[in-house]
Amino acid sequence: MTLATHPGAHPGALRPAMPATDHGAGSAAAPPPALLFDHVTVRFGAYTAVSDAHLQVADGEFVSIVGPTGCGKSTLLNVAAGLLEPTEGDICVYGRSLAGLNRAAGYLFQADALMPWRTALRNVITGLEYAGTARAEAERLGNEWLARVGLSGHGERFPHEMSGGMRKRVALAQTLIRDPRIVLMDEPFSALDVQTRVLMENELLQLWTTYRKSVLFITHDLEEAISLSDRVIILSAGPSTHPIAEFKIDLERPRDVAEIRMTPRFVELYHLIWDAMKEEVLKAYERNQRKLAD
Amino acid sequence: MIANSALAKSAPSRPARRPRRKGMPGPLVMTTLQAGLLLVLLAAWYVLVSAKIFPVFFFGNPVQVFEQIFTWFATGEIFVHLATTLIETLLAFVIGVLSGIGAGLWLGLSPLTAALFDPYIKALNAMPRVILGPIFIVWFGLGIGSKVALGVTLVFFVVFFNVFQGVREVNPVILANARMLGANRRQLLSTVYIPSALSWVFSSLHMSVGMAFVGAVVGEYLGSARGVGYLILQAEATFDVNAVFAGIIVLTAFALVLDFAVTVIEKRLIVGKPK
Numbered sequence: 155m156t157l158a159t160h161p162g163a164h165p166g167a168l169r170p171a172m173p174a175t176d177h178g179a180g181s182a183a184a185p186p187p188a189l190l191f192d193h194v195t196v197r198f199g200a201y202t203a204v205s206d207a208h209l210q211v212a213d214g215e216f217v218s219i220v221g222p223t224g225c226g227k228s229t230l231l232n233v234a235a236g237l238l239e240p241t242e243g244d245i246c247v248y249g250r251s252l253a254g255l256n257r258a259a260g261y262l263f264q265a266d267a268l269m270p271w272r273t274a275l276r277n278v279i280t281g282l283e284y285a286g287t288a289r290a291e292a293e294r295l296g297n298e299w300l301a302r303v304g305l306s307g308h309g310e311r312f313p314h315e316m317s318g319g320m321r322k323r324v325a326l327a328q329t330l331i332r333d334p335r336i337v338l339m340d341e342p343f344s345a346l347d348v349q350t351r352v353l354m355e356n357e358l359l360q361l362w363t364t365y366r367k368s369v370l371f372i373t374h375d376l377e378e379a380i381s382l383s384d385r386v387i388i389l390s391a392g393p394s395t396h397p398i399a400e401f402k403i404d405l406e407r408p409r410d411v412a413e414i415r416m417t418p419r420f421v422e423l424y425h426l427i428w429d430a431m432k433e434e435v436l437k438a439y440e441r442n443q444r445k446l447a448d
Numbered sequence: 449m450i451a452n453s454a455l456a457k458s459a460p461s462r463p464a465r466r467p468r469r470k471g472m473p474g475p476l477v478m479t480t481l482q483a484g485l486l487l488v489l490l491a492a493w494y495v496l497v498s499a500k501i502f503p504v505f506f507f508g509n510p511v512q513v514f515e516q517i518f519t520w521f522a523t524g525e526i527f528v529h530l531a532t533t534l535i536e537t538l539l540a541f542v543i544g545v546l547s548g549i550g551a552g553l554w555l556g557l558s559p560l561t562a563a564l565f566d567p568y569i570k571a572l573n574a575m576p577r578v579i580l581g582p583i584f585i586v587w588f589g590l591g592i593g594s595k596v597a598l599g600v601t602l603v604f605f606v607v608f609f610n611v612f613q614g615v616r617e618v619n620p621v622i623l624a625n626a627r628m629l630g631a632n633r634r635q636l637l638s639t640v641y642i643p644s645a646l647s648w649v650f651s652s653l654h655m656s657v658g659m660a661f662v663g664a665v666v667g668e669y670l671g672s673a674r675g676v677g678y679l680i681l682q683a684e685a686t687f688d689v690n691a692v693f694a695g696i697i698v699l700t701a702f703a704l705v706l707d708f709a710v711t712v713i714e715k716r717l718i719v720g721k722p723k
């Protein structure tokens with residue numbers, strides 16, 4: 155296990171990773187983390203996808219996980235959601251060991267998860283429907299959320315009548331309307347074009363600032379990870395994936411994801427993290443080359 | 449806010465209509481050609497029979513065939529038969545679809561039961577179920593009961609297999625998403641399994657209605673007192689080949705109308721169809 159916290163050049167970055175919100179100087183014990191992966195190992199048959207992963211997300215913190223494709227990022231998120239039980243180790247949600255589904259979490263899946271037989275509005279209010287919210291109230295909230303993700307007036311569209319970006323936004327509204335304390339996001343913007351992506355990243359940051367959810371965000375885009383997060387965790391290449399480094403991102407908030415990429419501190423952090431990742435990327439690359447040669 | 453109107457309107461643009469292939473006539477010309485082909489075939493039939501190249505005893509005469517159809521409709525004699533066949537078809541369809549959905553959901557959601565019944569379902573499906581007709585006549589008599597029963601056995605399996613497969617192949621991501629959104633078992637059934645299975649039922653609607661129709665007509669043909677199948681049976685018994693052909697033509701037209709009705713219903717029901 156080679157988990158190293160790389161302090162930035164900043165003195166502020168020296169302290170261990172802490173939640174972005176300050177919990178008053180007087181509070182004695184730190185509140186339990188929203189998510190704690192306690193030495194989690196996941197095996198699929200003989201294949202060890204994740205090995206001894208230990209990481210946490212503090213309450214209200216925005217954490218990104220970056221790793222090469224196929225390394226086990228979705229697997230980790232499935233464990234956090236309670237959809238997949240770890241082979242070894244434990245997952246704790248606000249200090250309690252998780253049994254069954256994680257009821258505190260909303261999950262934005264990597265693949266399309268909208269119901270094709272429901273309109274955008276009905277998709278958005280599905281969670282409220284399950285919870286027994288009155289129809290009129292649910293629809294009012296649903297339309298509010300559609301507006302919030304920039305889709306007002308599109309509530310009657312079916313998923314096949316929307317673009318990929320629109321569907322992602324419906325899915326985002328569908329997840330957030332339930333007001334989950336923890337939000338798990340699996341490469342939500344990777345299929346979007348650059349402009350839409352920046353718009354949605356800013357939108358996400360704005361929502362996050364307003365509602366202060368604990369976010370575990372998965373991406374393979376390092377720039378995206380740095381510009382959004384409080385902390386970036388780097389995973390090793392698979393098999394036996396585990397976190398190899400984590401970086402505290404001490405860029406000021408509120409941020410504009412497009413502009414922050416131009417700041418010297420961002421570039422500095424980018425190089426720092428990239429140096430740490432390079433080795434892993436090369437390792438994955440070599441492994442692939444060898445596989446191809448066989 | 450991303451309420452950027454230009455963005456929000458970025459729905460996928462569909463190609464307006466497939467461009468007509470070169471040398472392909474327009475729809476009106478094509479319909480005329482198709483009608484022309486029918487006339488040519490009828491004329492050929494008439495000429496071949498009139499010239500005694502085909503024996504009229506076996507092939508009938510198109511003029512008399514249409515006279516027979518005209519008489520049926522003019523006297524109103526045909527309507528009771530059409531109504532009988534229609535009722536049998538609809539009953540067989542509704543009962544077959546409902547029982548198929550029920551059984552498909554049940555077995556689809558319970559792998560143990562499905563494994564238990566598996567060989568029996570395979571056997572029942574492989575069996576040519578039309579041979580059950582005589583047994584149904586013994587059980588349910590010569591009335592519509594035996595025809596409906598035969599139609600149901602045909603429709604049931606079409607729907608059953610579709611629903612069964614639909615339940616088995618529910619998109620796991622949609623299922624996981626619904627669970628994460630807080631669905632309990634009953635809600636999963638009503639908001640994920642059933643709609644997903646229904647889209648499979650819709651895709652087999654034409655086939656189900658066709659099966660119900662086959663069940664009704666074959667049932668009538670095996671023994672009955674009413675229905676279009678009965679008309680044909682009777683005509684055959686008196687060697688009235690013109691009436692046999694007339695019956696076949698009425699049946700075909702009836703099937704086309706049914707199929708068209710299904711298409712209309714389909715268009716109204718399948719809105720959020722995947723694929």
Ligand SMILES: Nc1ncnc2c1ncn2[C@@H]1O[C@H](COP(=O)(O)OP(=O)(O)OP(=O)(O)O)[C@@H](O)[C@H]1O
Nearest residue numbers: 198203222223224225226227228229230264374392
């Ligand atoms: N249900 C499963 N059964 C067997 N192997 C699996 C299963 N799910 C995932 N794997 C394997 O585990 C590894 C990690 O998969 P995972 O989907 O977590 O990758 P990922 O990091 O999310 O990749 P990507 O960036 O492409 O989404 C892969 O090698 C995959 O083949």
Ligand SMILES: [Mg+2]
Nearest residue numbers: 227228264340
């Ligand atoms: Mg993934």
